[in-house]
Every structure is written in C-alpha cells, then in structure tokens.
Amino acid sequence: MFHPSFRGGVHPKDHKSLSSGSAIEALRPEGEMVYLLNAHIGAPAVPVVQAGDRVLVGQKLADPGGFVSVPVHASVSGTVKSVGPHLCQNGDTGLAVTVENDGLYEAVPGFGQERDWRRMPKEALIGAVRDAGIVGMGGAGFPTHVKLSVKPDVHIDTILCNGAECEPYITCDYRLMLERADLSVLGMQILLSLFPDATGVFGIEDNKKDGMEKVREAIGRADNPEGRTMVVKSLKKKYPQGGERMLIYAVTGRKINARQLPADAGCVVVNFSTLIAVAQAVAFQIPLMHRVVTVTGDAVARPSNFDVPLGTPFGILFEKAGGFVSEPEKIISGGPMMGAAVYTTDLPVTKTTSCLLCMTKDELGNYEPEECIRCGKCLTVCPERLMPIKLKNAADAGEYDVVEKLHGLECIGCGCCTYICPARRKISQSITAAKNHILAEKRRAAMKQQEAQKKE
Amino acid sequence: MKTLNVSLSPHIRSGGTTRRIMLDVCIALLPAIGVGVYVFGWRVLLITALSVASCVLTEFLYEKLMKLPVTVGDFSAVVTGLILAVNLYATAPWWIPVLGGVFAILVVKMLFGGIGQNFMNPALAARCFLLLSFSRIMTDYPVLDGVTSATPLQQAAAGEIVPLGQLILGTHSGTIGETSVLAILAGALYLFVRRVISPRAPLTVVLSTVAFVALFTWIRGDAVTLNYLAVHAFGGGLLVGAVFMASDYATTPVTFWGQILFGVVVGLLTAVIRCFGGSYEGMSFAILISNLLTPVIEKVTYPRPFGLEKAKKERKKA
Numbered sequence: 001m002f003h004p005s006f007r008g009g010v011h012p013k014d015h016k017s018l019s020s021g022s023a024i025e026a027l028r029p030e031g032e033m034v035y036l037l038n039a040h041i042g043a044p045a046v047p048v049v050q051a052g053d054r055v056l057v058g059q060k061l062a063d064p065g066g067f068v069s070v071p072v073h074a075s076v077s078g079t080v081k082s083v084g085p086h087l088c089q090n091g092d093t094g095l096a097v098t099v100e101n102d103g104l105y106e107a108v109p110g111f112g113q114e115r116d117w118r119r120m121p122k123e124a125l126i127g128a129v130r131d132a133g134i135v136g137m138g139g140a141g142f143p144t145h146v147k148l149s150v151k152p153d154v155h156i157d158t159i160l161c162n163g164a165e166c167e168p169y170i171t172c173d174y175r176l177m178l179e180r181a182d183l184s185v186l187g188m189q190i191l192l193s194l195f196p197d198a199t200g201v202f203g204i205e206d207n208k209k210d211g212m213e214k215v216r217e218a219i220g221r222a223d224n225p226e227g228r229t230m231v232v233k234s235l236k237k238k239y240p241q242g243g244e245r246m247l248i249y250a251v252t253g254r255k256i257n258a259r260q261l262p263a264d265a266g267c268v269v270v271n272f273s274t275l276i277a278v279a280q281a282v283a284f285q286i287p288l289m290h291r292v293v294t295v296t297g298d299a300v301a302r303p304s305n306f307d308v309p310l311g312t313p314f315g316i317l318f319e320k321a322g323g324f325v326s327e328p329e330k331i332i333s334g335g336p337m338m339g340a341a342v343y344t345t346d347l348p349v350t351k352t353t354s355c356l357l358c359m360t361k362d363e364l365g366n367y368e369p370e371e372c373i374r375c376g377k378c379l380t381v382c383p384e385r386l387m388p389i390k391l392k393n394a395a396d397a398g399e400y401d402v403v404e405k406l407h408g409l410e411c412i413g414c415g416c417c418t419y420i421c422p423a424r425r426k427i428s429q430s431i432t433a434a435k436n437h438i439l440a441e442k443r444r445a446a447m448k449q450q451e452a453q454k455k456e
Numbered sequence: 457m458k459t460l461n462v463s464l465s466p467h468i469r470s471g472g473t474t475r476r477i478m479l480d481v482c483i484a485l486l487p488a489i490g491v492g493v494y495v496f497g498w499r500v501l502l503i504t505a506l507s508v509a510s511c512v513l514t515e516f517l518y519e520k521l522m523k524l525p526v527t528v529g530d531f532s533a534v535v536t537g538l539i540l541a542v543n544l545y546a547t548a549p550w551w552i553p554v555l556g557g558v559f560a561i562l563v564v565k566m567l568f569g570g571i572g573q574n575f576m577n578p579a580l581a582a583r584c585f586l587l588l589s590f591s592r593i594m595t596d597y598p599v600l601d602g603v604t605s606a607t608p609l610q611q612a613a614a615g616e617i618v619p620l621g622q623l624i625l626g627t628h629s630g631t632i633g634e635t636s637v638l639a640i641l642a643g644a645l646y647l648f649v650r651r652v653i654s655p656r657a658p659l660t661v662v663l664s665t666v667a668f669v670a671l672f673t674w675i676r677g678d679a680v681t682l683n684y685l686a687v688h689a690f691g692g693g694l695l696v697g698a699v700f701m702a703s704d705y706a707t708t709p710v711t712f713w714g715q716i717l718f719g720v721v722v723g724l725l726t727a728v729i730r731c732f733g734g735s736y737e738g739m740s741f742a743i744l745i746s747n748l749l750t751p752v753i754e755k756v757t758y759p760r761p762f763g764l765e766k767a768k769k770e771r772k773k774a
Contacts (some may be wrong), residue, residue, distance in 0.1 A: 257764050370527075419466050422476065
C-alpha cells in the first residue's frame with residue numbers, strides 16, 4: 001500500500017505490546033483529587049470555588065482566564081479542601097483546587113443527558129466544546145475551541161483526527177479505537193457539521209490495523225443522514241508521524257512551517273482522545289473530566305490502560321498497575337521521545353497525561369556525551385530538514401542569532417537527532433533550550449512594545 | 457524511593473555508538489586487506505599491523521602526555537591505520553607505515569582537536585606526505601610473478617588492454633587494498649546495509665570520474681574505449697578512495713546535496729590530475745583538495761527546512 005510520508009524520522013522499538021493487550025479499566029479513586037488550573041496552553045483558569053464548598057461531578061471549579069483558556073471541572077463529588085499553589089509537571093508551581101473525594105460520585109443535574117446536537121447552531125457547538133474544557137489530549141493541551149474558531153475567510157477542507165500515536169509505549173488511543181470507535185466517529189460528525197465542505201480523515205499508523213478496522217466499521221455503522229465523507233487513512237509507522245506538520249503532509253501533501261497554522265493548509269487537527277471528549281461533551285453533556293492513561297514501562301508490574309478521573313494522583317495509578325517490580329530511575333509523563341521527566345510522583349493526572357512511563361534505566365542520562373564525529377545522521381533523521389548539529393553548536397555557544405538564521409525555530413523538538421546520535425550528544429535538548437530562550441526574548445520585546453504604545 | 461532522574465526529552469536513544477560505527481568500517485576493510493594478503497603475500501599483514509599500532513599508540517601517548525581523556529577505545533585510530541595500510545605498497549620498508557601513522561594521528565588529527573575536528577583525511581594526508589617526502593620508495597610498486605608488473609593505469613596509459621577479470625579479482629599490481637573490485641564492493645555493500653555511509657558520495661565520485669576522464673581524453677583526441685574507462689574506474693585507487701575516503705565523516709560534507717557536489721568535485725579533480733597531471737594516480741590529492749572545500753560546500757547546500765521550500769520560490773518570483 002502506498003504511504004506518503006515525510007523524509008527522515010526514526011524507528012524506535014515501540015514496546016506497545018506491554019500494554020496494548022489490556023482493556024481500558026475504569027478507576028474510581030478515593031482520597032484527595034488535585035485539579036491543576038494551568039495544565040493547558042494559554043491563560044490559567046480562574047477558580048470559582050472556595051475551600052469548604054461542596055462540589056459535584058461535572059461542576060465547574062474554574063473559569064477560563066481568557067479566549068485561549070479553558071474551564072476546569074470536578075471529576076468527583078466532595079468538599080473543596082483548598083485553593084492554592086501546587087507543584088506542576090514542569091517543576092513550577094501553579095494554582096490548583098484540591099477536592100476531598102466523598103466517593104459518592106453525585107453528578108450535577110443534566111450530566112450525561114443526551115442532546116440533539118444536530119439542531120445546535122455553530123456557535124453553540126463551539127461554546128459547548130469550550131464549556132466542557134476540552135484541550136488537545138495528545139500532550140500539547142491547546143484549547144480545542146480556539147482551533148475550531150477559524151476566521152470566516154479561511155477554507156477548511158479536512159478535519160484530521162490524529163490517531164498516529166507514534167510515540168513508543170503509549171497505547172491509550174489504540175485502546176480507545178478498539179473500544180470506543182463509535183464515539184470518535186460521532187465526534188468527527190460533530191466537527192464536520194461546523195465545516196460544510198470538509199472531509200473527515202482518521203490518520204492511523206499502520207501498526208494499528210485492527211484499530212483502523214474498528215474505526216472503519218464504526219464509520220459504516222454511524223447514523224449519517226448528511227452523507228458526510230469520513231475515511232480512514234493508513235500512515236507509515238515512523239516517528240514522528242503524529243507531528244502535526246508531518247501528519248498534514250502525509251494526508252494532504254501540503255506543507256506548513258513554524259509560522260503557519262494547520263488552518264493555512266485547510267486543516268483542523270484533533271487528537272483521537274480529544275475527538276471522543278468532543279462527542280461526550282456535545283452529545284452527552286459530559287465535560288472533559290476523565291481520560292485514558294497508559295501506565296507502562298519495565299518498572300511496572302502490570303502495564304495497563306486506565307480510564308481515570310482527572311486529578312487522580314500518579315501514586316494511585318502505579319498502585320493499581322501492581323506497583324513497581326523494580327525501582328524506577330526515571331518516570332516520564334508522556335512518551336519517551338517528547339514526554340516530560342518528573343522528579344516526584346506527587347502530581348495529578350491532567351488533561352494531557354497520556355502515559356506514565358516508568359523506566360528502571362535512564363538510557364540517556366547515564367552517559368557522558370562524546371565528541372561529534374560528523375556522521376550526519378542527525379540531518380538524515382530530522383523531519384524538519386534542519387542541520388541539528390550546527391544548531392546545537394550555535395545554541396551551546398549562545399549564538400542565538402545564528403540559531404534563528406539556520407531556521408532553528410522550525411524545530412519541533414521531536415528528539416530524533418538525540419535519539420540517533422552515536423556520540424550520545426544531547427542535540428535536541430540544546431536546540432529546545434535555545435528555542436525557548438529566543439521565544440521568551442521575543443515575547444519580552446513584544447510586551448515592552450505594547451507597554452510603550454500604551455504610554456503614548 | 458530514591459530521587460528520580462530528570463532531563464529534557466527525548467529519554468531513549470538508538471543503540472548506535474561511535475565505536476560500533478568505527479568497528480563496522482574496520483570490518484568493511486577486511487576483504488580488501490584479505491585480497492592484499494592473497495596477492496602480495498604475508499608482508500601485507502606486517503605493514504597493516506605496524507600502521508594500526510603506530511596510529512593507536514600515537515593517539516594514546518599524545519592523550520596521556522596532554523592529560524586528555526584517552527579515546528583509543530572508539531576505534532577511530534584503528535580505522536585510520538587500516539586506511540593508511542590499504543594505501544601503501546606491500547614492499548614498503550617497515551618505517552614507512554610507522555612514520556605515516558604518527559603523521560596521520562599527531563599532525564592531522566590530534567593537533568586539530570582529535571576525532572571529528574580534522575579538516576583533512578588523516579590517512580590520505582599521511583600518504584601524500586610520504587609520497588612527497590619519499591617519492592622513490594612510495595612509487596616502488598611490487599612486481600608480481602606471472603603477470604605484468606605495471607599497475608593497470610600505467611598499462612592503460614601505454615595503450616595496453618587490461619583484462620577485466622584481473623581487475624575484478626585484484627590479481628594485479630597496486631597498493632595493498634586497491635586492487636580487488638570485488639573485495640572493495642563487498643566492504644561498500646556492508647557499509648551501505650549497516651547505514652554507516654550513504655552511497656551518494658562514492659557513486660558520484662566513480663561516475664563523475666569516468667565521465668570527466670572520457671571527456672578529457674576525447675578533448676585530447678585519444679580514443680575512448682570501454683576498456684580504458686573500466687581501467688580508470690576499477691584499476692587505480694578510485695574505488696577504494698570513493699568508498700572509504702570520499703565518505704569520511706569528519707572531512708566531507710554532511711548535507712545531502714553537499715555529498716553529491718563533493719563527489720563531483722573529487723571526480724573532476726581526479727580526472728584532471730590523471731589526464732593532464734604528472735601522476736597516473738590522482739585520487740589522493742583530489743580528495744585532500746576537496747576536503748578543504750567541505751565547509752564551503754556545506755554552506756551552499758544547507759538543506760531547505762520542511763515547509764519553507766515554497767516560501768523561497770515565491771520570494772524569488774516576487
């Protein structure tokens with residue numbers, strides 16, 4: 001079969017068989033639940049509850065803090081214990097609402113009630129997505145309603161569901177394909193109703209043949225009076241196939257760069273889990289307060305996929321996965337290629353926690369980098385066609401203008417260069433650090449300019 | 457629980473190491489050296505051993521003396537030693553490989569900062585140093601029993617026809633590792649399959665050399681026969697140079713088009729030296745000169761990032 005694909009990329013061992021066989025298990029944890037208010041891209045949410053308030057399942061705990069922001073909902077019923085700073089995944093502290101779970105799971109009125117979304121106007125649909133607090137659940141956490149609010153002059157012809165799941169180890173989207181394909185098709189239909197000329201495409205990597213089949217069956221089964229086109233597209237198994245730009249290229253043949261949005265290529269891209277969240281929010285009035293998390297790695301006794309209420313502490317997930325067979329040296333929230341290493345397990349599941357990977361060995365940290373031998377492998381694997389080693393050298397020397405000139409801002413941080421480097425150099429890490437520095441400088445300059453304009 | 461490790465992503469890596477790559481190159485050189493032993497006798501092993509020992513020891517002593525971390529474990533000095541040996545005649549006196557090894561590692565590699573930092577191929581630079589310093593010894597090719605003693609390139613220059621079978625098997629005069637097409641191709645294939653090098657540079661070197669030799673011979677008004685071109689492709693040091701030296705990491709471009717451009721430059725220079733120069737061989741000097749052009753070639757062949765290809769074209773139009 002023909003697979004269009006980007007040039008470059010790597011083929012890490014995927015280790016998916018650890019957890020791909022275990023069906024999604026619903027967890028009903030007890031004890032404290034912690035809701036981080038900044039676990040998405042954009043402004044942090046603003047709390048609307050106080051310590052001592054009783055909250056119900058599906059009740060709003062915090063309002064969006066701006067247009068690019070989302071509300072946060074309670075996933076359990078209980079009493080608000082505190083509203084205050086809590087440790088976040090990136091090591092920073094941010095505001096969080098802590099709720100003492102009473103175990104009753106009493107829900108707000110109307111929760112889970114079906115509604116006729118076909119009669120809802122476009123604005124109400126996008127509003128429902130926003131009010132449900134939906135963000136991209138693949139890892140980035142960009143508010144979905146912002147993606148859907150495209151300018152009227154932009155023509156969208158493809159709604160792309162990102163089912164690539166190209167990171168090793170993660171199996172949450174795969175399990176959802178097998179078990180909840182119908183909901184994903186419903187979510188796709190809802191999004192399609194926003195864009196009259198769009199086709200719905202499920203892009204799925206070809207290592208998930210049965211997942212593709214389930215989605216195809218669900219499309220065939222779906223109640224589709226509008227006759228909208230929905231197709232499943234097989235993608236070549238290669239990391240980072242699920243990168244937004246790579247995915248758009250694989251499906252439409254169009255290329256976008258760092259300064260463009262998917263909308264510039266006529267696409268709206270949503271993750272598979274997100275699509276299911278959209279279906280639940282719009283058709284059943286269930287806000288985003290659950291997600292499927294893969295708990296895996298060689299340190300875990302029983303690698304599993306759990307459907308957990310958001311706010312559940314990591315510790316409970318490890319416990320339910322049978323505990324640790326050996327002491328982990330590194331725990332990663334997300335996949336091994338782009339996930340964030342955490343230094344403590346005192347963190348809650350957020351909307352973007354797709355996977356908790358517990359590794360007994362830190363494959364990268366235990367080695368000292370050697371001298372570059374100029375093998376050029378980093379160039380070969382770079383999906384953005386950059387020269388990673390040149391960028392790294394410039395970044396390490398603090399020559400940020402050179403990094404920018406060599407298109408360093410195009411880097412998507414996929415990590416292929418570090419993965420392949422035979423000298424174990426931390427190429428991607430240096431580039432990411434330089435990129436963050438440059439972007440921070442730019443934001444600072446923009447803010448200064450704004451202030452100057454205000455004074456005038 | 458002990459403290460968890462934290463670092464920026466990614467958290468896994470491929471198993472590839474510098475040592476593994478260098479070992480692969482050593483393995484790929486074995487068939488050529490093996491044929492060398494078969495054709496020129498056991499003395500080949502002595503030359504090879506001396507060359508490798510000299511390279512490794514020089515690197516070790518230099519690093520000990522300068523109090524640097526010892527890096528001989530990465531096998532890159534062994535590769536340099538093997539490539540140097542491949543480029544020598546089996547009849548060379550014992551001090552030739554020893555001196556060559558010291559020059560290659562000390563002057564060309566370590567003084568410029570060690571692995572990855574040298575701007576010229578150490579083994580080739582050493583060969584050229586020896587060639588210029590001891591030209592009589594270095595051009596004293598071995599006389600083989602039973603077959604003509606001249607190298608194929610000399611025979612071709614004299615207008616003789618060289619049997620192809622002899623070229624492919626390697627039963628003719630030349631340096632230790634350059635004679636057998638079959639052995640070199642076996643090594644090349646191994647490197648391609650193991651993805652140590654890409655076939656881009658070697659292929660362009662061979663193709664462009666043959667093309668330019670044909671062009672220049674035609675300009676000179678001599679007859680361009682197939683046998684003549686085959687001898688140029690397979691007879692001298694072209695093939696071994698194309699596979700093992702025009703693909704050297706440190707001294708050739710890392711960019712896709714850079715490697716192709718590098719190959720063409722090497723081909724052009726080789727053909728110029730072979731057709732118009734004073735030497736039958738041109739490969740070593742051609743590669744060394746091209747090594748110097750590497751930074752420029754890399755600069756002009758910087759890849760176009762994903763999604764920015766169109767922007768450039770449009771800007772040009774505007």
